[in-house]
Amino acid sequence: MAMVGSRGARIRSNVFAYANLAPYIFFVLFPFYFMVVTSFKSNAELYNLKSIPFWIQSGVVTEHYALLFQKTEFATWMKNSLLVAVVATTASVVISILAGYSLGRLRFRGASAFGTAIFITYLVPPTLLFLPLSQVVVWLGLADSIAALMLIYPTFLVPFCTWLLMGYFRTIPREVEECALVDGATRMQTLSKIVLPMAVPGIICAVLFSFTLCWNEFTYALTFISQSGHKTAVVGVTSDLIRGDIYFWGSLMAGALLASIPIVIVYVLFLDYYVSGLTAGAVKG
Amino acid sequence: MPHRPVSSAVWVDIEVFRESRYEGGEVMIHPLPDLELRLVILFSTVFTFADFNIVQVLTRGGPINTTHLFATLAYQVGLQGGNLGQGAAISLFIFPLLALVVFFQLRYVRQE
Numbered sequence: 001m002a003m004v005g006s007r008g009a010r011i012r013s014n015v016f017a018y019a020n021l022a023p024y025i026f027f028v029l030f031p032f033y034f035m036v037v038t039s040f041k042s043n044a045e046l047y048n049l050k051s052i053p054f055w056i057q058s059g060v061v062t063e064h065y066a067l068l069f070q071k072t073e074f075a076t077w078m079k080n081s082l083l084v085a086v087v088a089t090t091a092s093v094v095i096s097i098l099a100g101y102s103l104g105r106l107r108f109r110g111a112s113a114f115g116t117a118i119f120i121t122y123l124v125p126p127t128l129l130f131l132p133l134s135q136v137v138v139w140l141g142l143a144d145s146i147a148a149l150m151l152i153y154p155t156f157l158v159p160f161c162t163w164l165l166m167g168y169f170r171t172i173p174r175e176v177e178e179c180a181l182v183d184g185a186t187r188m189q190t191l192s193k194i195v196l197p198m199a200v201p202g203i204i205c206a207v208l209f210s211f212t213l214c215w216n217e218f219t220y221a222l223t224f225i226s227q228s229g230h231k232t233a234v235v236g237v238t239s240d241l242i243r244g245d246i247y248f249w250g251s252l253m254a255g256a257l258l259a260s261i262p263i264v265i266v267y268v269l270f271l272d273y274y275v276s277g278l279t280a281g282a283v284k285g
Numbered sequence: 286m287p288h289r290p291v292s293s294a295v296w297v298d299i300e301v302f303r304e305s306r307y308e309g310g311e312v313m314i315h316p317l318p319d320l321e322l323r324l325v326i327l328f329s330t331v332f333t334f335a336d337f338n339i340v341q342v343l344t345r346g347g348p349i350n351t352t353h354l355f356a357t358l359a360y361q362v363g364l365q366g367g368n369l370g371q372g373a374a375i376s377l378f379i380f381p382l383l384a385l386v387v388f389f390q391l392r393y394v395r396q397e
Contacts, residue, residue, distance in 0.1 A: 127379060
């Protein structure tokens with residue numbers, strides 16, 4: 001009945017939908033637009049109060065990017081970020097798959113208490129933890145190295161991923177696993193051959209979120225690391241391009257822009273898998 | 286505090302929505318369930334209290350310590366000032382609020 005609406009009504013409802021979205025899109029994309037514009041502007045124009053900040057009037061310059069790559073260790077920061085994010089995400093997702101499966105499926109004493117405990121750790125913010133953890137890092141002899149971050153990031157990734165995957169494993173029908181178990185598969189075989197292929201969308205989701213969290217992490221990366229060559233991109237850009245009261249705005253924006261690209265790539269790459277994983281599950285189900 | 290979803294979905298009953306459309310309503314915004322709304326408010330309040338990144342990047346607590354939050358003050362006193370115990374005490378001031386959040390969140394999760 002709702003579909004019988006006239007063409008005019010349909011257009012009107014479309015216009016309405018897009019009009020609703022427009023402020024949101026504007027709000028979300030504006031920072032990126034401003035980063036692009038600022039990073040390509042000459043300093044003379046940036047500091048000229050009479051110029052209009054929203055577009056480039058006096059020509060595009062790439063000096064901010066040059067400064068970023070020649071005068072700072074931006075390439076190293078990006079490499080560090082990538083290394084930390086990949087290692088921490090991989091470790092966390094592997095641990096979380098095992099933990100999430102046990103908590104979601106196996107019946108053992110204290111399973112629900114464990115679930116609750118994980119949920120609570122997930123709610124404790126890094127703000128409360130960075131002081132004690134910085135001491136732990138020093139004790140372990142990892143102070144001022146990216147290994148410290150690889151070790152510490154799983155402390156917030158594992159609870160998050162476990163919680164997410166626990167829910168996902170519960171949606172997989174128990175009967176499928178029971179078939180495998182009856183046919184003589186061990187628990188681990190059931191997990192790796194039956195459950196994991198069905199849980200691909202959930203795992204991709206965990207990987208995506210973990211990677212983003214690692215990449216954007218600021219508190220630990222700032223407090224554990226002081227040597228410039230060991231910083232991650234997010235911290236390096238904000239700490240080395242703000243010197244006292246001097247802000248290198250152009251290079252800051254250039255760095256922020258370049259540092260946000262890997263996240264975009266990862267999302268584009270994995271969202272395809274994510275969607276195809278979802279539809280594959282639908283056909284099987 | 287990035288990506289800490291309180292709940293994955295706020296359920297709006299699609300039938301209720303359709304019904305209002307049939308009756309000539311243009312759009313109906315379903316009120317958030319009361320509990321959920323309170324939870325979101327509590328949650329975002331506490332994580333604003335516990336924020337570190339924005340303050341650290343923009344002002345570092347300055348000028349003359351006028352823009353500190355717990356975390357940035359704890360960082361300044363505990364790590365930069367080397368007074369670890371006092372820094373830990375400052376950051377623990379978030380704890381009572383956090384305990385409240387954990388309590389309500391747990392109750393909410395149990396309800397689901």
